[in-house]
Amino acid sequence: MSDARTVQPGDRTLAYLTLVPSAALLILLSAVPTVTVFATAMQDVGLGALSGPWVGFENFIWALNNGAFWTALWNTFVWVFGSVAVEMVLGLGIALLLHQSFAMRGIARAILLAPYLVPTIVAVLVWRYMFHDIVGILNFFLMDIGVIDRPLQWLSSTSWAMVSVIIVGVWKFFPFVVLALLGILQSIPQEQYEAAKIDGASAFQQFWRITLPYVMPVFILTALLRTIWTFHKFEIIYLLTGGGPLDATTTLPILVYQKGFVDFELGRAAAIAILTFVILAALIAVYFLLMRRAESKQ
Numbered sequence: 001m002s003d004a005r006t007v008q009p010g011d012r013t014l015a016y017l018t019l020v021p022s023a024a025l026l027i028l029l030s031a032v033p034t035v036t037v038f039a040t041a042m043q044d045v046g047l048g049a050l051s052g053p054w055v056g057f058e059n060f061i062w063a064l065n066n067g068a069f070w071t072a073l074w075n076t077f078v079w080v081f082g083s084v085a086v087e088m089v090l091g092l093g094i095a096l097l098l099h100q101s102f103a104m105r106g107i108a109r110a111i112l113l114a115p116y117l118v119p120t121i122v123a124v125l126v127w128r129y130m131f132h133d134i135v136g137i138l139n140f141f142l143m144d145i146g147v148i149d150r151p152l153q154w155l156s157s158t159s160w161a162m163v164s165v166i167i168v169g170v171w172k173f174f175p176f177v178v179l180a181l182l183g184i185l186q187s188i189p190q191e192q193y194e195a196a197k198i199d200g201a202s203a204f205q206q207f208w209r210i211t212l213p214y215v216m217p218v219f220i221l222t223a224l225l226r227t228i229w230t231f232h233k234f235e236i237i238y239l240l241t242g243g244g245p246l247d248a249t250t251t252l253p254i255l256v257y258q259k260g261f262v263d264f265e266l267g268r269a270a271a272i273a274i275l276t277f278v279i280l281a282a283l284i285a286v287y288f289l290l291m292r293r294a295e296s297k298q
Contacts, residue, residue, distance in 0.1 A: 037270045037273060037274060038270075038274065040266055040267055040270040041059050041060065041267060041270035041271040041273075041274050042054060042055065042056060042057070042059070042267075043055060043267050044058075044059075044267050045266040045267045045270075046264050046265070046266065047260070047261065047264035047266060049266075052267065055267065059267045059268045059270070059271035060271045060274075060275070062268060062271070063268065063271050063272050063275060064275075068247070068250070068255060069252075069255065069272060069275075071247055071250065072247070072250050072251055072252050072254065072255040072272075073252060075162065075247075075248070075249060075250055075251050076231065076251040076252045078162060079162065079165065079166065079169070079230070079233075079237070079249070079251055080227055080230045080231050081227070082162075082166045083166050083169040083170055083173075083226075083230050084223055084226045084227050084230055086166065086170045086174075087169075087170050087173060087174045087177050087226055088177055088219065088222070088223050088226070090170065090174050090177075091174045091175075091176075091177025091178045091180075091181055091222075092177070092181055092215070092219065094112070094174075094178050095177075095178045095181035095182045095185055096185070096207075096211075098112070098178065098182055099182060099185045099186065109182075112175050112178060113175050113179075114175075115171050115172050115173075115174070115175055116172070116173065116175040116176060118172075120172065120235050120236060120239075121235075121239065123168065123171075123172055124168065124235070124236060124239040124240055125239075127164075127167075127168045127171075127240070128155070128239075128240060131154035131155050131164055131240075133151040133152065133153050133154065133156070134151065136151075136154070138152075138154065139151040139152055139154075155240060155241055155245075156244075156245055157245070158245055158246055158248040161241050161244070161245060161248045161249045162248060162249050164240065164241070165236060165237050165240050165241060165249055168236055168240060169230065169233070169236055172236070173226065173229075173230075176222075176226070177222055177226065180218060180222045181215060181218060181219065181222065183218075184214060184215055184218040185211070185214075185215065187214075188210065188211065188214050192210050193206055193210060196209070196210060220290055221287065221290060221291055224283065224286065224287040224290065225287065227283060228280060228283050228284060228287065231252075231276075231279070231280055231283065232252075232253055232276065232280065233253070234253040234254065234257070237249050237251060237253075237254055238254060238257070242254075243255075243258065252272060252275075252276045253276070255272055256269045256272050256273050256276070257269075259272060
């Protein structure tokens with residue numbers, strides 16, 4: 001006897017009605033703030049004011065004609081693509097190592113998650129101490145092995161500040177890449193490796209012809225996700241350098257904060273935020289395009 005229940009005419013209506021509270025909450029939490037930001041970008045609004053004179057697209061024109069915006073945009077691309085590139089290469093290498101069988105592999109995988117689990121504020125404070133030019137362990141270690149002959153100004157030098165924040169970002173988030181790639185590595189059929197060994201394929205040939213084709217779709221999608229998430233990352237740079245020195249690490253999120261809560265120019269801050277949103281929307285569009293292509297090949 002079949003237990004399948006016949007769909008009644010009112011079931012679909014009931015399903016829609018049960019979704020109304022969740023849909024209303026999503027609209028309240030996302031759509032309303034988004035519309036408010038767009039409206040604010042069209043006005044000359046100061047901090048604490050609910051509205052101001054309507055200026056149209058003047059705030060967008062100001063941003064696009066302002067050197068600070070283009071400097072922040074360039075810094076953002078350096079920060080994002082520098083971090084993501086190192087994360088992906090390092091993550092792939094460590095994932096390949098952890099995929100091998102060796103003693104205490106489970107403990108090694110658990111230790112690997114430590115940076116990802118440490119709260120950002122704690123990680124940044126530890127790294128600030130390590131970057132200290134006088135008592136920092138990094139300068140002590142590099143001088144001890146003879147790489148440098150005097151302490152480096154990691155966070156107060158325009159040459160090293162961006163490198164410093166990229167190092168911290170990579171350390172904090174590369175475990176995510178490792179986990180994503182390790183999962184796909186474990187799903188590769190071992191029979192393919194055994195057949196390749198019988199045919200005399202070297203370790204590099206096995207990686208190039210078997211491992212890489214399996215990993216590449218997840219690799220690309222993980223890189224795009226990390227790009228999108230890193231693009232609007234704020235707290236690491238703000239806590240380490242505050243955007244300095246001399247705007248050397250001022251990214252778009254930092255510039256939005258400075259315009260909105262330091263210069264009290266909410267209209268211009270909202271315009272920069274919207275331009276940032278447009279760039280992120282383009283990245284998301286690329287992400288979904290590649291995701292569909294990856295799914296179609298499976």
